[in-house]
Amino acid sequence: MAEKESGNMKNNSSGDAVPGRTEQILCQPCSNKEKQTVAGVFCSTCDEFQCTECSNVHTTHAFLRNHKLVNAKEVKTKQVAFDMKGLDQCDQHHKVLEFFCEDENQLCCSTCAIVDHRKCHSVVEIQKIAERSASASSKLKVKLQEVREKAEKIVKNTKSSKEKLNQDVKELSLKIRRMRDDVMKLFDDLEVSVAKDAESFKTETVNKLTKKQSDSEKHIADATKFLETIDNIHQNVTPSQKFILEQRMKKQVDELSSNVDKECQRLETVTISFDFDNTMKLPLLPISDYVPGQLTLKYSVPEAAKPIKTVEPIVKLTNITSIDLKQTGDDVKEPLYSGLDFLLDGRVVTVDNKNKKCLIYNEKLEKVGSYQLSFIPQSVIAVSEEEVAITSGSKYTIAFLRVSKSNEITLNRTCKVKTQYDSICMKDERHFVVGTIDDTRPFRIVSLSGEEKDFSINFPNKKYPINTSAYTYIRNSDKVVLTDRYEHTVYIYDITSNTKVVVNDDQIKEPRSVAVGPSDCILICNNQAHTIVQISQAGRFLSSYKLDMIGPYRICVSKNKSLIAVSSNMNGGRKLQLLKVT
Structure with a gap:
């Protein structure tokens, strides 16, 4: 906010404002001479409140006649001096910028106006054009507000994109792990199902093999018994008895031999295995070369901002x-x-x-x-x-x-x-x-x-x-x-x-x-x-x-x-x- 300069603008009383009293602004040149004179005018160019006597210099000297004087009572406050930090200086001649070339839209110092813009049709004093273009700052302010809002939108969008990207990267591993867990569950279920069928087949087959083994062990016992009997025949019986026993045994041995031959012809080896189809076999190269999925890296552009489709160039x-x-x-x-x-x-x-x-x-x-x-x-x-x-x-x-x-x-x-x-x-x-x-x-x-x-x-x-x-x-x-x-x-x-x-x-x-x-x-x-x-x-x-x-x-x-x-x-x-x- 603009403020009054306490050293140059004083009331007629050092105490608080008293009702009925009028605030008086002192002449700044007189104040510099330690004189207290009530100011009558304000010169915006000199940036000073002045009494009538001091302001007369504007009529005495020709180079001051274009200064604008206003009644001091109409100027309640004087703006605090703003440090332009050299922005009001000409970059080329290092002089104060006093003119503006409307033809070339360029700020000029007095040298620029004479040397570079003497052929231009509209070179005016900044002070005059500034009064005419009072709305320029408001337009500039509106544009800057729009720029700031758009930049804030960009910042918000980039933050959101970064957060989404981080989340997507985390989700990749989670998605693959979930798929792995689902696949592992399928393999667990497969293992249970195959094991159940294999166990059922094994039980049935083992029972058949056990019976075959038992029958063959009985055949071994019968053959052993017949061999012992033949040995005893040679030692303890008469020839007639031997002939009778051999004829009796021959029929039983033939039947036993026939049964054993049949079993020999039906000898088999029982195995059980599980093989994956070709589509399920693991590849020789890394699974990343064969994985049934695809990593998609995508930049999405809003529909309104998408570029117009380019025309295909003709090859010559x-x-x-x-x-x-x-x-x-x-x-x-x-x-x-x-x-x-x-x-x-x-x-x-x-x-x-x-x-x-x-x-x-x-x-x-x-x-x-x-x-x-x-x-x-x-x-x-x-x-x-x-x-x-x-x-x-x-x-x-x-x-x-x-x-x-x-x-x-x-x-x-x-x-x-x-x-x-x-x-x-x-x-x-x-x-x-x-x-x-x-x-x-x-x-x-x-x-x-x-x-x-x-x-x-x-x-x-x-x-x-x-x-x-x-x-x-x-x-x-x-x-x-x-x-x-x-x-x-x-x-x-x-x-x-x-x-x-x-x-x-x-x-x-x-x-x-x-x-x-x-x-x-x-x-x-x-x-x-x-x-x-x-x-x-x-x-x-x-x-x-x-x-x-x-x-x-x-x-x-x-x-x-x-x-x-x-x-x-x-x-x-x-x-x-x-x-x-x-």
Whole structure:
């Protein structure tokens, strides 16, 4: 609150206010001279109460004439001086800010007004414009209050989010423990049920075995008794008696022998065991790789604040170089590159289906490495910086080859699988997504060590023979793309929601290979139209690029999405082409 200065504003009495008395304000310049003169005016510029004599200087000196004087009685109090802390000083000239340029919305000192704003049309004194813009501070105050309220809302939201996050993290362990307890209860119940059935079977079987044992022990006793009798016959009876006894015993021994033979023929070993089905067997790898659940990390944005869906960028391609694939050297047939991929350093790795080879090309499409395979290769994928994996169309194997920086290729290992695979791509650092051959499960998951498992997707009951379909996996959205060559169709399977998008477009003719392009768009070798087609993950046709080749067959995209390699399958005119994404 504004207060009166006790040293300059005094009553005519030093005691408490007396009714009927009028408060008198003293002239401040006179007070400085130790004179007590009643002030008549207040100068807001000088920030002083002045008597009539002292205020006459405003009319004497021209530079004071613009000061505004008001009756002292109209000014009850004088504001306490506010420390501007240099804010009222010009940053450039270090002078008091006296003017405001309305053209450029800028505060000015006298030098600024003369030097920098002399061509401006509206440079006014701050004192005058301040009187006109009295509402500016109230608007500023309202805006600051809004800012503070929004910031408080943000703080409240972040606190709530942190509390919810902490609670969710705690709940993870509790949820898993509850699931573990439920599973353990199921196993406890299973143990009781199986033990009960096993015990019942054991009791019944033991009774049968006990009876069989008792009968056999009686047979032993009978046989022993007959043997003793035969020994006595030889020592104590006449030949006639011996003959009679032997004839009598023969019938009994035959019956005893028959009974024992029957029991021997029915000898059995009784065992009991319990085996889990394949779906319940524990995996070799950590359970985190197989657990029937998923950790979801999600940022939720209020509906009103969600960004507008961006438009899918159109991929534009420029031809860099192209080579003809002709039969040379030790080639048995014209080369057919049925698999392509980029290594991390930009080299292209290919597999020649007709000549059983793995080959390396540099960025100029110059052949720099070759390796003779023992099987017919179908597709290839770069697994790491110096390792590739190759599928076979004729064998149940996936071969892993080392490709060195110096372009030397060696066979590392061969992994046996139970299904024939064609297309192959990386799902993550430890698993492939592979396309099957003549299987109702068109694509499956295979680990780097060869463990195979299925997607939880409702597939149509259709088998794809070799070279009738191709596949790729979009890691960021967990989707698998499948091309159906003779149906001229592309299927986009959403693994998370178990749904699919079916793409039928007049511009898609005999789609062959498929790859993930920039911004996770889908690039397709359009074999019959000799083009590369670009579609979105929602199935929208985006663009088409006419290739300088007939029958584009296989396509791959570099790891940084800046290059594309395409091979063709036209007999007598096969090519390998390198394009740049512009």
